[in-house]
Amino acid sequence: MIADxxxxxxxxxxxxxxxxxxxxxxxxxxxxxxxxxxxxxxxVSSFVQEQWNIFDPTGILIGIGTAxxxxxxxxxxxxxxxxxxxxxxDLPHIKNVAPVGIVPIRKISxxxxxxxxxxxxxxxMYASTSSMLDVLKLEIDEGRIFQEGKNEIVVTxxxxxxxxKDKPLKIGDVVYLQRIDSKTLKAKIVGILKETTEGxxxxxxxxxxxxxxxxxxxxxxxxxxxxxxxxxxTAYIVLYATATDKENVDKAKGEILDYLNSGASDASKYKKxxxxxxxxxxQYIIQRIDSVMGVINMLVTTIALISLAVxxxxxxxxxxxxxxxxxxxxxxxxxxGAKRRFILQMFLYQSTIIGLIGAILGCILGASGSAFVVxxxxxxxxxxxxxxxxxxxxxxxSIEWFGIAVFFGVLAGIAAGVLPARKAAKMDPVVALRxx
Amino acid sequence: xxxKITIETHSLTKIYKTGKVxxxxxNNVSLKIKKGDFIALMGPSGSGKTTLMNILGCLDRPTSGxxxxxxxxxxxxxxxxxxxxxxxxxxxxxxxxxxxxxISALKNITLSMIFAEVPRSSREANALEILKKLGLEKFTRxxxxxxxxxxxxxxxxxxALANNPSIILADEPTGNLDSSTGIQIMxxxxxxxxxxxxxxxxxxxxxxxxxxxxxITMKDGEISEHR
Numbered sequence: 001m002i003a004d005x006x007x008x009x010x011x012x013x014x015x016x017x018x019x020x021x022x023x024x025x026x027x028x029x030x031x032x033x034x035x036x037x038x039x040x041x042x043x044v045s046s047f048v049q050e051q052w053n054i055f056d057p058t059g060i061l062i063g064i065g066t067a068x069x070x071x072x073x074x075x076x077x078x079x080x081x082x083x084x085x086x087x088x089x090d091l092p093h094i095k096n097v098a099p100v101g102i103v104p105i106r107k108i109s110x111x112x113x114x115x116x117x118x119x120x121x122x123x124x125m126y127a128s129t130s131s132m133l134d135v136l137k138l139e140i141d142e143g144r145i146f147q148e149g150k151n152e153i154v155v156t157x158x159x160x161x162x163x164x165k166d167k168p169l170k171i172g173d174v175v176y177l178q179r180i181d182s183k184t185l186k187a188k189i190v191g192i193l194k195e196t197t198e199g200x201x202x203x204x205x206x207x208x209x210x211x212x213x214x215x216x217x218x219x220x221x222x223x224x225x226x227x228x229x230x231x232x233x234t235a236y237i238v239l240y241a242t243a244t245d246k247e248n249v250d251k252a253k254g255e256i257l258d259y260l261n262s263g264a265s266d267a268s269k270y271k272k273x274x275x276x277x278x279x280x281x282x283q284y285i286i287q288r289i290d291s292v293m294g295v296i297n298m299l300v301t302t303i304a305l306i307s308l309a310v311x312x313x314x315x316x317x318x319x320x321x322x323x324x325x326x327x328x329x330x331x332x333x334x335x336x337g338a339k340r341r342f343i344l345q346m347f348l349y350q351s352t353i354i355g356l357i358g359a360i361l362g363c364i365l366g367a368s369g370s371a372f373v374v375x376x377x378x379x380x381x382x383x384x385x386x387x388x389x390x391x392x393x394x395x396x397x398s399i400e401w402f403g404i405a406v407f408f409g410v411l412a413g414i415a416a417g418v419l420p421a422r423k424a425a426k427m428d429p430v431v432a433l434r435x436x
Numbered sequence: 437x438x439x440k441i442t443i444e445t446h447s448l449t450k451i452y453k454t455g456k457v458x459x460x461x462x463n464n465v466s467l468k469i470k471k472g473d474f475i476a477l478m479g480p481s482g483s484g485k486t487t488l489m490n491i492l493g494c495l496d497r498p499t500s501g502x503x504x505x506x507x508x509x510x511x512x513x514x515x516x517x518x519x520x521x522x523x524x525x526x527x528x529x530x531x532x533x534x535x536x537x538x539i540s541a542l543k544n545i546t547l548s549m550i551f552a553e554v555p556r557s558s559r560e561a562n563a564l565e566i567l568k569k570l571g572l573e574k575f576t577r578x579x580x581x582x583x584x585x586x587x588x589x590x591x592x593x594x595x596a597l598a599n600n601p602s603i604i605l606a607d608e609p610t611g612n613l614d615s616s617t618g619i620q621i622m623x624x625x626x627x628x629x630x631x632x633x634x635x636x637x638x639x640x641x642x643x644x645x646x647x648x649x650x651x652i653t654m655k656d657g658e659i660s661e662h663r
Contacts, residue, residue, distance in 0.1 A: 004550045008539075015538030332534040335495055336595065337523020337551035339516050429495045433530070 005342060009349035016322075020354065023318045027358025027412065028365055030308030031405045035366025037304050038401040040373045041297040047393040048289050057246050058095065059135075059282045062088075062239040062256060064267075067276035070288065074275060078220045078235035081266040085129070085239060087259060093252035097241040098135040101127035101218035101234075105210065107178040110163060120162045122177065123209035125153075127218030132211060135240050143171045143191035146213050153177075153212040154191035177210070177217070185217060235270065246283070253279050305408070311358065312412035319351050319420035330424050331432025340425040347421035348414065355413015359406040366405070371395055441504075442603060442634050443469040443492055448501035450487050450657075461487040462498065463657040471602070474626070474635045476645050479654035485638045486607060488654070492636065493526050493605045494518040506602075523552040527596025529625075531608035533588040535580035541591045542567065542576040545598050552599040566594045570624065586617035593624055604628060607638045622647050 013020045062080070063073035080099060088097045105122025112118050126132065130145045133154075146152035153175075160168040169175065171189055178184045193211070220235055243252035260267050260277045267277070323330070330343055378392045450462035461484045469475060469492075477485045490496040491503060494510060495518075503510045505521065513521075522528075535544050545563040554562070567573055570590045580588050589609060596604055606625060610618030626647050629635045637648060645651055653661035 001550070001553070004556075008547075008550075011539050011543075328534065329536055332528075332530070332536065333547070333551075334519065335493070335522060335528045335530075335534075336548040337519055337599075339519040339551070341516070342551065430490050433495075433534070 001342075002345075005345045006349055006353075009346055009353055012322075012326075012346070012350055013353060019318060019322075023315055023354055024358045024361065026311030026314035027308070027355060027409055028311075028362040030304065030311040030412075031359050031362025031409050032366035032369055033307055034301065034304040034405050034408075035363055035401060036369040036373055037300040038297070038398050039366070039370035039396070040377070041293065041300070042398045043370070043374050043393050043396040044377065045290070045293045045297075046396045048293070049286065057282050057286075058243040058249055060241040060243060060249065060252060060256070061280045062241060062260075063237065063278050063280075064271055064275040065278040067278050071278045071280055073238065073278050073280065075237055077270075077272065077275065078237045079267040079270040080236045080239050081233055081270075082214075084260075084266050085236075087265065088239065088241060088256055089131075091252065091255040091259060093244050093248040093255055095242045095244045096131045096135050097239055098128045098132040099214065099236040100132070100238050100240050101214050101220065101236050103127050103212075103217055104180050105177050106180050106182075108159075108162060109176040109178070109184075110169075110173070111176075118163060123159070125177065125210040125212055125217060127212055127214045129214065132240075135242055138211075139194040140191045141194035143189070146190055146211065148213045149215045150213065151186050151188055151216060152190045153187040153210050153217075154193060155189055155211075156193045156209050157195055159209045160189075160192060179217075187212060187217075233266075235266075249281050249283050253281060308408060308412060312355075312416045315351050315354055315413060315416035316420065319347060319417055320423070322350070323347060323420045323424045326424075327427065327432050327435040330427050331429045331435065334427070334429035335433060343427075344421045344425035347424050348417045351417025351420070352410060352413040355410045355416070356406070358413070359409025362409060363402050363405055367397065370397070440471040441468050442471045442473070442506060443467075444504045445492075445498075446502045448488070448491060448498045448503060450484075450491065450496070451499045460657050462491070465501070465657075465659055467652070467659065469634060469636070471634055472629070472632055473650055474629045474648045475637065475650045475652060476648035477636060477638045477652050477654065478640070478642070478645070479660070480640075483654040484657040485654050487657075489605055489607055489636060489638050493528060493603075494522050519551070523548060524599050525601050525603060527598075527601040527604040529589070529592050529596050529604065529606040529609045531611040533580070533585070533592045533612070535588055535591055535595070537580055540577050540579060541572060541583065541594075544580070544591060545595050548595050548598040554599065563594075563598065566597050567591075570594050584617075585613050586620060589613060589617075589621050590624070593621065593628075597628070601633070603634045603636065605636045605638075608640065609637070610639075610641065610644070 061073065063075070064077060064079055065072045065074040082099070085097055085099050088094055103125040105125050107119050108122040109117050109119040129148065132138075133140065133145060140154065141157075143154070146154055155169070160170075163169065169189055171192065173189050175187050175189065176184050177187050187210075214234060218234060220237075241252070241256070243249045256279060257277060259265055262268070271277070333343065334340075374393050374395050381392065445465055445467045448462050448465040449460070452459045452461055465484075465488060477489065479485050487496065491498050494505070497511065501511075505525065510518065510521070535541075536547060539547070542560065542563055545566060546559045549559045549562065564573070564576065567576055570593060572587065572590055572594060575583055575587060575591070580591065583591065604625070609621055609625070613621065622644060625635055625637065637644065651661070651663055652659055
């Protein structure tokens with residue numbers, strides 16, 4: 001019986017192809033926009049995640065600034081001392097900590113003869129300790145790490161080609177680095193970094209071309225406010241740390257803040273009142289991106305669901321029209337023995353079939369539409385300049401949304417059909433037969 | 437031999453209400469229809485013939501009075517059982533044919549078998565047999581709109597026969613047909629009557645009286661003449 005009613009409903013839909021198609025359109029558009037929005041959102045979201053996941057998720061940047069949400073690091077005022085670095089290193093959930101002394105280099109020179117020099121504009125040097133490599137997730141391709149207190153540096157491959165690709169700098173070569181305070185320091189290349197696409201919050205800001213020990217390259221001194229004698233103490237603007245693992249990032253953050261605020265820290269002596277300690281974690285950034293993406297997704301999904309509701313109203317509208325138009329048929333069917341239940345089911349199945357077919361076609365259209373949207377986004381991404389991003393947005397379907405879409409499509413069909421079907425089933429056969 | 441009573445009514449009254457205005461469509465109609473009767477129900481428009489037919493055909497309920505079909509009191513039955521009686525015991529034929537427009541002639545006939553819960557396997561064969569009997573075997577796959585009026589009415593007759601009912605109710609079956617086609621239809625109804633079916637024919641057309649063995653004339657909701 002159910003199969004018969006189903007076939008009857010199909011017959012009815014088939015006999016009004018244009019009407020059925022137009023009614024379907026409402027649902028198809030609704031469902032496909034839900035699919036496109038969720039798929040595009042999902043794809044972009046996982047792309048952004050990937051972008052940040054290539055950074056170390058245990059990474060923690062320590063600085064001073066304003067601890068608002070989002071926090072702002074003021075890249076000014078060196079307050080963290082080597083003593084602070086050592087104390088933070090000893091905290092239970094800290095794996096590693098490295099001071100980051102940014103040393104802008106005005107000029108890099110090499111000696112080509114006894115009195116012959118060759119120079120090139122320099123880049124940025126990171127002066128730190130040997131734990132910097134681990135903290136910044138950098139690897140040595142050739143040679144070894146610099147030693148503290150010696151005039152040794154590690155350079156990127158690009159730096160070795162500064163004086164021409166044909167005669168790259170080699171391990172053991174000596175260069176002269178002129179800082180912006182005009183002081184020139186000798187440096188022996190002891191290691192060459194492996195090229196990497198990985199990075200972290202810090203390398204995202206400036207790309208270091210040269211890494212060296214703080215002694216002798218870094219010399220930001222601060223005046224102690226103990227008495228009137230000016231102590232010459234090396235201090236850093238930011239520190240970069242890693243937590244023991246992903247789960248302990250927040251604990252590590254708490255420990256660092258506790259230490260810095262305790263008064264036992266040197267930073268507490270040098271930090272100006274108007275600044276707070278600011279700690280930015282990778283996870284914080286990922287969460288921020290997620291929450292922004294979440295809001296956008298919710299907004300657009302709401303719009304898509306509204307369009308689905310409009311589609312459902314379209315079905316209801318056409319079903320009412322169909323019921324009215326078929327009044328005499330309904331009367332006839334009742335006269336030849338159709339029970340009210342049959343009439344109810346027949347119209348309910350019709351609207352459900354529209355909902356189901358609309359949902360399925362909507363999913364197909366939505367899937368291909370998403371592929372198109374992602375392709376367009378990738379084109380824009382390239383136009384924006386590929387350097388800021390690595391890779392491209394991959395089509396990332398959220399399977400559950402296909403299920404949800406089909407469910408809501410069918411639900412919309414059923415909901416839209418209930419009232420018209422009841423109207424049909426409640427007809428008085430005598431009145432219905434007289435209807436012209 | 438005592439004739440078997442198929443339908444019996446006791447003081448059937450039907451009152452229609454439109455707002456505060458009451459209209460008595462049937463007034464105290466008592467009537468017995470025997471098995472195998474061919475009754476012509478006649479009378480002017482508004483005399484209550486169609487109302488009576490609808491009540492006899494289980495489509496409508498009387499405001500008061502009782503109606504028995506093969507001994508069963510219909511006034512106490514729920515809608516779903518009335519529908520079942522309509523599908524199994526009664527065949528309807530309408531002036532305007534009333535075929536379902538979007539399905540084939542064959543499907544129009546199997547449709548009433550669906551309502552009578554005839555198993556799917558035997559539906560099509562039964563329907564083909566009936567269509568053949570009425571000379572419609574060529575039109576089984578045609579839509580009603582592809583058939584002439586006479587052909588459509590014959591399909592409607594086939595549909596009325598689908599579940600082998602004991603009673604056929606025909607409301608002006610020739611009203612929309614030319615006279616020669618009308619005669620064909622009346623001859624078919626006559627032949628069904630000879631096979632033992634009880635026929636109730638509602639008509640204006642005095643020339644159809646000759647097919648009937650009983651003529652009931654109605655006026656103002658009452659039976660005015662009965663012979």
